[in-house]
Amino acid sequence: xxxxxxxxxxxxxxxxxxxxxxxxxxxxxxxxxxxxxxxxxxxxxxxxxxxxxxxxxxxxxxxxxxxxxxxxxxxxxxxxxxxxxxxxxxxxxxxxxxxxxxxxxxxxxxxxxxxxxxxxxxxxxxxxxxxxxxxxxxxxxxxxxxxxxxxxxxxxxxxxxxxxxxxxxxxxxxxxxxxxxxxxxxxxxxxxxxxxxxxxxxxxxxxxxxxxxxxxxxxxxxxxxxxxxxxxxxxxxxxxxxxxxxxxxxxxxxxxxxxxxxxxxxxxx
Numbered sequence: 555x556x557x558x559x560x561x562x563x564x565x566x567x568x569x570x571x572x573x574x575x576x577x578x579x580x581x582x583x584x585x586x587x588x589x590x591x592x593x594x595x596x597x598x599x600x601x602x603x604x605x606x607x608x609x610x611x612x613x614x615x616x617x618x619x620x621x622x623x624x625x626x627x628x629x630x631x632x633x634x635x636x637x638x639x640x641x642x643x644x645x646x647x648x649x650x651x652x653x654x655x656x657x658x659x660x661x662x663x664x665x666x667x668x669x670x671x672x673x674x675x676x677x678x679x680x681x682x683x684x685x686x687x688x689x690x691x692x693x694x695x696x697x698x699x700x701x702x703x704x705x706x707x708x709x710x711x712x713x714x715x716x717x718x719x720x721x722x723x724x725x726x727x728x729x730x731x732x733x734x735x736x737x738x739x740x741x742x743x744x745x746x747x748x749x750x751x752x753x754x755x756x757x758x759x760x761x762x763x764x765x766x767x768x769x770x771x772x773x774x775x776x777x778x779x780x781x782x783x784x785x786x787x788x789x790x791x792x793x794x795x796x797x798x799x800x801x802x803x804x805x806x807x808x809x810x811x812x813x814x815x816x817x818x819x820x821x822x823x
Contacts, residue, residue: 571596571675571676572595572596572673572675572676572677572678573595573596573678574593574594574595574596574652574669574670574671574677574678574679574680575593575594575595575680576591576592576593576594576669576680576681576682577592577594578592578682579681579682579683580682580683580685581682581683581684581685582685582686582687582768582769583656583659583663583684583685583686583687584659584686584687584688584689584769585659585686585687585688585689585713585741585742587659588655588656588657588658588659589655589656589659589684590653590654590655590656591610591653591654591656591667591669591682591684592653592682593610593651593652593653593654593669593671593680593682594650594651594652594653595650595652595671595673595678596650596675597648597649597650598673598674598675599648601648601673601674601675602625602648603625603647603648604624604625605673605674606622606623606625606647606648606671606672606673607622607623607670607671607672607673608620608621608622608623608642608647608652608669608670608671609621609622609669609670609671610640610654610667610668610669610670611667611668611670612633612665612666612667612668613665613666613667613668613681614665614666617633617635617636618631618632618633619632619633619636619640619654619656619667620632620636620640620641620642620654622642622647622652627641627642635662636656639656639657639658640654640655640656640657641654641655642654642655643655652669652671654667654669656684659684659686660686660737660741661686661713661737661741663684663686664684664685664686665683665684666681666682666683666684667681667682667683667684668680668681669681669682685768686713686714686741687712687713687714687766687768687769688711688712688713688741688742689712689766689769689771690710690711690712690716690745690764690766690771690773691710691711691712692710692773693708693709693710693762693764693773693775694708694709694710695707695708695775695777696708696709702752702753703750703751703752703753703754704750704751704754704758705748705749705750705751706748706749706750706751706760706777707746707747707748708745708746708747708748708762708764708775709744709745709746710745710764710773711740711742711743711744711745712742712743712745712766712771713737713741713742713743713768714743714766714768715734715743715745716734716743716745716764716765716766717764717765717767718732718745718747718762718763718764718765719762719763719765720747720749720760720761720762720763721760721761721763722749722751722758722759722760722761723758723759723760728749728750728751729749729750729752730747730748730749730750731746731747731748731749732745732746732747732748733745733746733747734746745764747762756780757778757779757780758777758778758779759776759777759778760776760777760778761774761775761776761777762774762775762776762777763775
């Protein structure tokens with residue numbers, strides 16, 4: 555009786571020494587870069603890889619991301635969503651490293667990943683939260699000038715949806731619009747944001763800020779230009795660009811043309 559009890563106690567102690575851990579509970583993947591989901595277990599130098607089983611799965615739907623048993627990777631039951639994109643580190647497996655390397659990460663890969671390791675010592679699990687982000691590209695500015703207003707639009711691509719802020723001269727009536735579509739096949743959101751300045755007067759001074767909180771990215775683009783006769787001076791990021799465009803004269807010609815057209819039509823009638 556004592557011998558049986560001692561044997562059971564010994565087995566419990568032996569099993570209890572086995573542990574599976576993840577060094578990072580949250581991992582951020584960046585567009586165009588591979589990501590490593592860390593997972594380690596208590597190794598036994600005397601134990602070979604033939605008795606080791608490593609399985610990576612999606613926690614939400616139990617998709618098989620990568621499997622290792624019988625001394626090699628077994629991918630016949632791997633989810634097609636991960637085919638050709640995963641690998642372990644065979645040279646480090648016996649040392650206790652069961653980390654997974656995932657390539658070509660996109661928005662669909664975000665979620666919780668479960669690392670399960672079993673050996674002759676015991677078994678254990680660890681979970682990693684994978685998040686995805688892509689830096690926003692340099693915003694592209696488009697300016698539309700009308701007789702009584704000016705519209706400015708910025709376009710950019712990135713992930714996730716950004717925080718956008720327009721600030722203008724006090725007292726000016728700013729009408730803002732924002733559209734975020736996607737993500738597309740490239741794994742990016744398309745941002746279109748615009749502001750309309752009514753009765754701009756002699757000049758416009760605005761600031762545009764785009765923030766990607768996942769990456770800590772912040773793009774600040776001040777915009778200032780003068781509507782004085784002789785040209786439009788446009789300053790973005792300290793770079794002065796002179797556009798030879800007589801806004802006032804153009805608006806005047808358009809208005810005179812419309813008035814002349816209306817007068818001729820009325821005379822013919």
